[in-house]
Amino acid sequence: MAKIGINIATGSLQQAEMIVGIDLGTTNSLVAIIHPESKQPVALKEHNGSSLVPSIVHFDGFGNPTVGEAAKAFMETDPQNTIFSAKRLMGKSFRDIKENAGFFTYKVIDDDADSLVKVQVGNQFYSPIDLSSYILKELKQRAEHILKTPVSKVVITVPAYFNDAQRQATRDAGKLAGLDVLRIVNEPTAASLAYGLGMNKEEEKTIAVYDLGGGTFDISILRISNGIFEVLSTNGNTYLGGDDMDRAIVQYWMEQAGISLEELKQNKELSQGLRLRAEEAKKQLSGQDSFSVDWNGDQLSLSRETFESLIRPLIEQTMQSCSNALKDAGLTTADIDTIVMVGGSTRVPAVKNAVSEFFGKPVNDSVNPDEVVALGAAVQADILAGNNKDFLLLDITPLSLGIETMGGLMDVLIPRNAKIPTKVGRQYTTQKDGQSDMRISVFQGERDLVKDNRKLAEFSLKGIPGMPAGLPKVEVSFLINADGILVVKAKELRSGVAQEIEVKPQYGLTDEEVEKMLMDSLTHAKEDMQVRALVEARTEGEQILDVTEKFIGKNASLLTKEEITATATAMQVLQLALTMDDKNLIHTKIEELNEVTRPFAERAMDAAISGALKGKSITS
Ligand code: ADP
Ligand code: MG
Numbered sequence: 001m002a003k004i005g006i007n008i009a010t011g012s013l014q015q016a017e018m019i020v021g022i023d024l025g026t027t028n029s030l031v032a033i034i035h036p037e038s039k040q041p042v043a044l045k046e047h048n049g050s051s052l053v054p055s056i057v058h059f060d061g062f063g064n065p066t067v068g069e070a071a072k073a074f075m076e077t078d079p080q081n082t083i084f085s086a087k088r089l090m091g092k093s094f095r096d097i098k099e100n101a102g103f104f105t106y107k108v109i110d111d112d113a114d115s116l117v118k119v120q121v122g123n124q125f126y127s128p129i130d131l132s133s134y135i136l137k138e139l140k141q142r143a144e145h146i147l148k149t150p151v152s153k154v155v156i157t158v159p160a161y162f163n164d165a166q167r168q169a170t171r172d173a174g175k176l177a178g179l180d181v182l183r184i185v186n187e188p189t190a191a192s193l194a195y196g197l198g199m200n201k202e203e204e205k206t207i208a209v210y211d212l213g214g215g216t217f218d219i220s221i222l223r224i225s226n227g228i229f230e231v232l233s234t235n236g237n238t239y240l241g242g243d244d245m246d247r248a249i250v251q252y253w254m255e256q257a258g259i260s261l262e263e264l265k266q267n268k269e270l271s272q273g274l275r276l277r278a279e280e281a282k283k284q285l286s287g288q289d290s291f292s293v294d295w296n297g298d299q300l301s302l303s304r305e306t307f308e309s310l311i312r313p314l315i316e317q318t319m320q321s322c323s324n325a326l327k328d329a330g331l332t333t334a335d336i337d338t339i340v341m342v343g344g345s346t347r348v349p350a351v352k353n354a355v356s357e358f359f360g361k362p363v364n365d366s367v368n369p370d371e372v373v374a375l376g377a378a379v380q381a382d383i384l385a386g387n388n389k390d391f392l393l394l395d396i397t398p399l400s401l402g403i404e405t406m407g408g409l410m411d412v413l414i415p416r417n418a419k420i421p422t423k424v425g426r427q428y429t430t431q432k433d434g435q436s437d438m439r440i441s442v443f444q445g446e447r448d449l450v451k452d453n454r455k456l457a458e459f460s461l462k463g464i465p466g467m468p469a470g471l472p473k474v475e476v477s478f479l480i481n482a483d484g485i486l487v488v489k490a491k492e493l494r495s496g497v498a499q500e501i502e503v504k505p506q507y508g509l510t511d512e513e514v515e516k517m518l519m520d521s522l523t524h525a526k527e528d529m530q531v532r533a534l535v536e537a538r539t540e541g542e543q544i545l546d547v548t549e550k551f552i553g554k555n556a557s558l559l560t561k562e563e564i565t566a567t568a569t570a571m572q573v574l575q576l577a578l579t580m581d582d583k584n585l586i587h588t589k590i591e592e593l594n595e596v597t598r599p600f601a602e603r604a605m606d607a608a609i610s611g612a613l614k615g616k617s618i619t620s
Pocket of ligand 1: 024025026027028029212213214215216241242243279282283284286342343344345346347348369370
């Protein structure tokens with residue numbers, strides 16, 4: 001059912017809420033959408049303003065936050081209360097950032113090395129999630145103001161190397177900002193999408209995404225085939241970017257003007273002031289040959305040639321990372337089909353030239369490098385909104401997902417390579433009479449026995465009302481949402497008792513581990529099949545013994561003495577067969593026991609018992 005809303009500002013009818021793409025950057029953040037008419041991605045900007053919102057939060061004396069350009073102004077005048085680069089702190093403990101603690105001009109709490117970092121402003125403490133949520137809130141408000149419609153559904157990008165904790169932290173920041181984060185997308189993937197790469201499913205390509213931002217450098221090698229992006233390798237430096245170019249310029253000017261480092265350290269206003277002039281110089285030198293500005297009566301100037309010699313080592317370092325990334329992916333520059341330039345710092349001509357020289361090809365730089373990630377996020381958002389039906393298959397499950405059933409077998413609910421989002425349900429039943437708890441153990445992997453797979457989660461469905469074995473109907477459903485989160489629900493259908501749990505299937509799994517699990521399943525396929533058949537036979541045998549025993553106990557009066565003896569003998573024989581590793585023998589003995597009991601079982605057919613004989617049951 002489509003929802004139609006009315007735009008309060010214009011009075012016009014409008015479509016269901018738009019999903020927007022957000023680049024939550026270390027230095028700058030922005031929002032992009034697919035333009036409803038042109039169908040092209042566009043970055044949102046206020047009238048003749050910039051699309052970029054500096055990722056900076058300033059707190060005033062009352063702890064009220066200001067975000068963006070207005071906050072950036074305080075970098076110079078109020079550095080202790082002006083938080084920049086909060087993204088670097090996402091999901092980090094103080095131990096993680098200790099080496100670079102000097103980088104932050106504000107107070108990062110360091111009394112407990114292992115817990116997640118917080119930032120202190122006045123007497124308030126803020127987590128990186130809080131800080132990011134202020135930026136996201138600002139982006140949401142801006143988008144709503146520009147679009148004149150509520151905005152809550154978003155796609156947010158993160159660096160390809162972000163681990164699960166950092167991705168989760170980003171998602172949490174979104175939630176705090178009142179956003180429904182439909183998906184977290186890798187920045188290089190988004191940038192590729194913005195160039196239309198991967199939109200043609202026939203196309204197989206190997207892409208290098210070179211992203212030099214304000215404070216970070218990332219090189220990612222991606223492969224697209226069948227519309228699926230795979231990160232082959234990433235490399236880079238989380239403390240290398242345009243800011244370092246600015247610092248190199250500041251240093252140069254200090255030498256020129258005879259300012260000592262001590263002086264600069266003493267005077268944060270001076271240092272920030274110089275920094276801002278340096279950035280200005282750098283940007284201008286991307287388009288012209290020289291820069292000069294009057295500053296407190298002094299002349300600060302810089303030629304492009306000098307600038308390029310200042311940043312040469314920095315560029316060299318990024319080229320070294322490119323080599324490493326290629327090596328890790330097992331590729332050479334000749335294997336790279338396309339090079340995508342991302343990040344404001346790739347506007348520097350010397351950077352572009354070096355990259356194109358390294359790969360031996362011209363680079364893709366036609367899309368605005370500081371908007372390209374957000375634009376790609378908008379493309380992804382549009383795909384999620386279902387507006388691009390040819391291109392739904394962007395994500396698949398790398399490994400099968402299932403639950404443990406009797407005998408430690410893996411019962412697969414969602415097979416590997418299933419498209420997500422997806423939902424699957426299956427019914428199970430209890431094994432014992434009056435069983436009130438059912439344990440649901442969720443596993444990931446391709447092997448037939450759960451012990452060879454990876455356990456993701458476990459929970460118990462409690463409070464199943466007392467019923468004979470086999471009577472409860474427990475529906476277990478697996479739902480993987482667009483974000484890759486698995487929600488497992490168990491519900492006893494007769495009584496309605498239900499329980500659910502959320503799991504992240506990819507948690508902590510590297511690509512190599514996924515590959516290894518797949519390889520293992522292939523090498524063990526035959527052995528697994530035999531084990532599975534044996535376990536299934538044993539389980540069946542045990543159930544039959546159980547049911548038969550109960551039946552005799554309950555219905556002894558209906559049976560002749562001979563029947564009871566014959567049954568007991570057949571049961572003993574089956575019991576013995578169960579201890580041997582021979583599934584055929586077990587099947588034969590099950591059949592023999594059935595032969596003996598069939599006549600009287602037919603006489604007193606019990607729905608509950610026949611129910612228990614059918615259907616799978618989970619261990620209690
Ligand atoms: P991030 O991804 O870290 O948020 P961006 O992609 O927005 O960063 O890049 C910001 C960096 O790009 C800053 O260091 C800024 O000075 C630099 N930058 C922006 N425009 C230019 C330009 N014209 N020339 C050189 N550097 C630029
Ligand atoms: Mg960026």
